[in-house]
Amino acid sequence: xxxxxxxxxxxxxxxxxxxxxxxxxxxxxxxxxxxxxxxxxxxxxxxxxxxxxxxxxxxxxxxxxxxxxxxxxxxxxxxxxxxxxxxxxxxxxxxxxxxxxxxxxxxxxxxxxxxxxxxxxxxxxxxxxxxxxxxxxxxxxxxxxxxxxxxxxxxxxxxxxxxxxxxxxxxxxxxxxxxxxxxxxxxxxxxxxxxxxxxxxxxxxxxxxxxxxxxxxxxxxxxxxxxxxxxxxxxxxxxxxxxxxxxxxxxxxxxxxxxxxxxxxxxxxxxxxxxxxxxxxxxxxxxxxxxxxxxxxxxxxxxxxxxxxxxxxxxxxxxxxxxxxxxxxxxxxxxxxxxxxxxxxxxxxxxxxxxxxxxxxxxxxxxxxxxxxxxxxxxxxxxxxxxxxxxxxxxxxxxxxxx
Amino acid sequence: xxxxxxxxxxxxxxxxxxxxxxxxxxxxxxxxxxxxxxxxxxxxxxxxxxxxxxxxxxxxxxxxxxxxxxxxxxxxxxxxxxxxxxxxxxxxxxxxxxxxxxxxxxxxxxxxxxxxxxxxxxxxxxxxxxxxxxxxxxxxxxxxxxxxxxxxxxxxxxxxxxxxxxxxxxxxxxxxxxxxxxxxxxxxxxxxxxxxxxxxxxxxxxxxxxxxxxxxxxxxxxxxxxxxxxxxxxxxxxxxxxxxxxxxxxxxxxxxxxxxxxxxxxxxxxxxxxxxxxxxxxxxxxxxxxxxxxxxxxxxxxxxxxxxxxxxxxxxxxxxxxxxxxxxxxxxxxxxxxxxxxxxxxxxxxxxxxxxxxxxxxxxxxxxxxxxxxxxxxxxxxxxxxxxxxxxxxxxxxxxxxx
Numbered sequence: 001x002x003x004x005x006x007x008x009x010x011x012x013x014x015x016x017x018x019x020x021x022x023x024x025x026x027x028x029x030x031x032x033x034x035x036x037x038x039x040x041x042x043x044x045x046x047x048x049x050x051x052x053x054x055x056x057x058x059x060x061x062x063x064x065x066x067x068x069x070x071x072x073x074x075x076x077x078x079x080x081x082x083x084x085x086x087x088x089x090x091x092x093x094x095x096x097x098x099x100x101x102x103x104x105x106x107x108x109x110x111x112x113x114x115x116x117x118x119x120x121x122x123x124x125x126x127x128x129x130x131x132x133x134x135x136x137x138x139x140x141x142x143x144x145x146x147x148x149x150x151x152x153x154x155x156x157x158x159x160x161x162x163x164x165x166x167x168x169x170x171x172x173x174x175x176x177x178x179x180x181x182x183x184x185x186x187x188x189x190x191x192x193x194x195x196x197x198x199x200x201x202x203x204x205x206x207x208x209x210x211x212x213x214x215x216x217x218x219x220x221x222x223x224x225x226x227x228x229x230x231x232x233x234x235x236x237x238x239x240x241x242x243x244x245x246x247x248x249x250x251x252x253x254x255x256x257x258x259x260x261x262x263x264x265x266x267x268x269x270x271x272x273x274x275x276x277x278x279x280x281x282x283x284x285x286x287x288x289x290x291x292x293x294x295x296x297x298x299x300x301x302x303x304x305x306x307x308x309x310x311x312x313x314x315x316x317x318x319x320x321x322x323x324x325x326x327x328x329x330x331x332x333x334x335x336x337x338x339x340x341x342x343x344x345x346x347x348x349x350x351x352x353x354x355x356x357x358x359x360x361x362x363x364x365x366x367x368x369x370x371x372x373x374x375x376x377x378x379x380x381x382x383x384x385x386x387x388x389x390x391x392x393x394x395x396x397x398x399x400x401x402x403x
Numbered sequence: 404x405x406x407x408x409x410x411x412x413x414x415x416x417x418x419x420x421x422x423x424x425x426x427x428x429x430x431x432x433x434x435x436x437x438x439x440x441x442x443x444x445x446x447x448x449x450x451x452x453x454x455x456x457x458x459x460x461x462x463x464x465x466x467x468x469x470x471x472x473x474x475x476x477x478x479x480x481x482x483x484x485x486x487x488x489x490x491x492x493x494x495x496x497x498x499x500x501x502x503x504x505x506x507x508x509x510x511x512x513x514x515x516x517x518x519x520x521x522x523x524x525x526x527x528x529x530x531x532x533x534x535x536x537x538x539x540x541x542x543x544x545x546x547x548x549x550x551x552x553x554x555x556x557x558x559x560x561x562x563x564x565x566x567x568x569x570x571x572x573x574x575x576x577x578x579x580x581x582x583x584x585x586x587x588x589x590x591x592x593x594x595x596x597x598x599x600x601x602x603x604x605x606x607x608x609x610x611x612x613x614x615x616x617x618x619x620x621x622x623x624x625x626x627x628x629x630x631x632x633x634x635x636x637x638x639x640x641x642x643x644x645x646x647x648x649x650x651x652x653x654x655x656x657x658x659x660x661x662x663x664x665x666x667x668x669x670x671x672x673x674x675x676x677x678x679x680x681x682x683x684x685x686x687x688x689x690x691x692x693x694x695x696x697x698x699x700x701x702x703x704x705x706x707x708x709x710x711x712x713x714x715x716x717x718x719x720x721x722x723x724x725x726x727x728x729x730x731x732x733x734x735x736x737x738x739x740x741x742x743x744x745x746x747x748x749x750x751x752x753x754x755x756x757x758x759x760x761x762x763x764x765x766x767x768x769x770x771x772x773x774x775x776x777x778x779x780x781x782x783x784x785x786x787x788x789x790x791x792x793x794x795x796x797x798x799x800x801x802x803x804x805x806x
Contacts, residue, residue, distance in 0.1 A: 393471070400472045402473060
């Protein structure tokens, strides 16, 4: 690794060059079925992806350092060329983005957990017995009526015991420590400002918690709140600033639309079917330099532990390829954000197949798009954050370093 | 990556050990001819290189982080084991080295651009209509007569609108911002010292610009100057300091002779033909621990977009091998500094084949020296800065780390 790789790429990025499509099949990587020795992607019939693998250069990418399993936020940030450790997005921000909340620069977002406390205010259940989502919706609506001086405030339900709080107004600050003590038997921690800049925000959150007590005091389970991931969304340089790319996103799920918006992509109408994605891509192709296209089903099936379902999702992904190729991007990258092996039923740290097509791709011997085949690919095993610089290079968008 | 790899290598380097030859074929890496699927190197008949590949260990190296195309300066610095981002050489220094100017420690080198300004001093052409090189030679000679108090000063023509200025004397400093505003319609920027140390140099450069106005005012096109890459050449530790190597360079082109000199190599007579290189190498072999041998033709042909010419250059490189092997170095490394695919006609970011021969090389299955074959090599894909530590290790010149 080099001193300041991200800074170097930013300095070399040029305004003109070819068009790039980054097609991300969520959770694409898998593990083999012990009976066949083939992963979901390798089991699937994927003639279009295999043709791209034969035409372009292939390899694997690691979303994070070896052994680290990323969440969806960091995995996408890495693919977008942002070191996911340096650009750690606050949980509050991800929670708000995940429900499709339109966060503005300067907003502070907080993840709220409904919790149970005893008569002395000590936590007895940090998740309020996982109250049903309907209860969460009802309580969030009540909390949304709380008024705070000088700022706007939004409380939105997420799921079960989880909700999101957003403050909007001047002079706010993130980075305030969680009030969740991470154990029961003690009261929630107070909201403490560690810097001068955090004082106003800490005072407002403290007032919010005071007012919430009156609203929640009759509740059998959700009679208290803790706050986590108190964070702002305004410190992330955009694709335009970093890569001089006018970028657009085609994604259906709020979380991915949110992360794309966070890096300054124009978020196009959210669609999911191969046909609809193709149509939106074609319609917008003239207007942008870069397209992030998100395909969700591969992850959903992996999370469900459904090997056959994930095989079918890979075939659905393959069916999307001809319409993407039809818009004739100068560079086409197909990969996943992380692995979601169906035998684990969850995200994992395993390397993810990646292929890059373009006129300057150094063709390798790989003729099929799969975890084992890509091991022999010309890219070798790279880091996810290296995918964007490579895409820019193949699009002729990176100037030479030095003379 | 490790905290301070360079520091570790420096601590472990020992004074005694075998002799190393690093043979660099400039721009060696290529891209395949679509008709044959073979690159220039793979198309060439290279029995000697193939025999070395079979005998030694092979792989590929990345000159810079993935996607970044290096200039010749950074690419050579990386192969010499210097992080090219950390040791970024100023454009002024490279310009002076490129014309064979003998830069001393403490010198400040500046790239001068002849430019055209209007009656109000606003730039109308930042390259003075690319004046002919003869005009550049004439004007550089006139500017060379300018006297500055307390320092020596050299103005040398480079090519067309480009010239080099070198200041020599005590108390100078580099790192001063360019005066080229990078656009027309505005005057050149003043020379501004950002630190106390830069004040003397900034004052001298300002005085130089004032005096140049009288000389250039009658010129129809080249009636002004801008300054870029104001830099010193004194902050680079030598091969002796870093690796305890008494090193020599055999290179014909000024730029490579310059970069070799920059890291403290003894620059031997510049020759180009395989026969002459062999003779110089043989004659000097007893006197040095390390030889950098530079072969230029592969890059020239790639830059010219001449696939067949580059194939021929690879075969010429191959013809040089027996005489290099004949001096019997303990370690022989053959590689390129970067790729120059003839289909792109320019440097590129693609990985470069590398082979290392020596008694401790762990032989791999690779039997041909080429981009595809080396993908299966025992070295894998390494970074260019890792080549030197490997060469030192194979030469028995790196002590064990820890007990």
